[in-house]
Amino acid sequence: MKHESTVVSYSNQVSLDARSEIFNLMQSYPATPDEKERSLGLFLRGSLLARILAISEIYQRITHLPGAVLDVGTWRGQTAVVCENLRAIYEPLHFNRRIYAFDTFDGYHGFSEDDKATDLHRNGTYGVGGEAYAQLLRTLLGLHERSNAMGDKNNEKHQVIMGDCVKTVREMLDRESHEVIALTFFDVNSVVPTEKTFEMVWERLVKGGIVAFWQLTRNTIPAEGMVYAKSIMGSHAHSLRRCATYPGLCYLVKE
Numbered sequence: 001m002k003h004e005s006t007v008v009s010y011s012n013q014v015s016l017d018a019r020s021e022i023f024n025l026m027q028s029y030p031a032t033p034d035e036k037e038r039s040l041g042l043f044l045r046g047s048l049l050a051r052i053l054a055i056s057e058i059y060q061r062i063t064h065l066p067g068a069v070l071d072v073g074t075w076r077g078q079t080a081v082v083c084e085n086l087r088a089i090y091e092p093l094h095f096n097r098r099i100y101a102f103d104t105f106d107g108y109h110g111f112s113e114d115d116k117a118t119d120l121h122r123n124g125t126y127g128v129g130g131e132a133y134a135q136l137l138r139t140l141l142g143l144h145e146r147s148n149a150m151g152d153k154n155n156e157k158h159q160v161i162m163g164d165c166v167k168t169v170r171e172m173l174d175r176e177s178h179e180v181i182a183l184t185f186f187d188v189n190s191v192v193p194t195e196k197t198f199e200m201v202w203e204r205l206v207k208g209g210i211v212a213f214w215q216l217t218r219n220t221i222p223a224e225g226m227v228y229a230k231s232i233m234g235s236h237a238h239s240l241r242r243c244a245t246y247p248g249l250c251y252l253v254k255e
Helices: 013-028 033-037 046-059 078-090 131-147 165-175 191-204 223-232
Strands: 068-072 099-103 159-162 181-186 205-213 238-242 250-254
Touching: 046 078, 068 078, 068 165, 068 191, 078 099, 078 131, 099 131, 099 165, 131 159, 159 165, 165 191, 181 191, 191 205, 191 223
Parallel strands: 068 099, 068 181, 099 159, 181 205
Antiparallel strands: 205 250, 238 250
């Protein structure tokens, strides 16, 4: 099922063709498995590197803060995995930095009056296989933990949670009543769950903590901007910034 991230692009056809060739070369790269694993940077295109650098920019702003990292609308889990590896790089002895990744893993289901289904955003869009994929992501996160420094002693601390985030985030916060939040990424792209889940997160967010929105200024996916303008801008003390390498990723710093 096609969706916005595979169809909408700012790149011209020359760039898109080059991207396709890079991917094809990655599949056929003539190297041993060990050498190929160490050479993945050869195939990391600039726009994806920009995304990773933006996540790093934000992560470095919370290394002095206590609290968990939430990835709401994790999709395939790339942000959650990058955050585990950034934890290992910037704060390798911070074993209490837990990551919670939330998604239905079955894609969208149901649209409110504020959200309109389209060819690129409809029931099932962004589905990745339900519980089977959630379990794969749990395995991947655990493997990254164990591959990082002191991973033999500290692993399995992160959680991948399947279901409607309005319900699952509240259940997690009730269950983990000791947990405060340092950073939350939002990529839900739907008004009601974004609005309701933001309020839950804000209650537990420490001073100086960050809420990051991947689509805040996108006019083709307006849900986050609508929530910000309606429910956040004038009522929650914060400063608003954007990432240098990935302008679409904007973030609030709680005051």
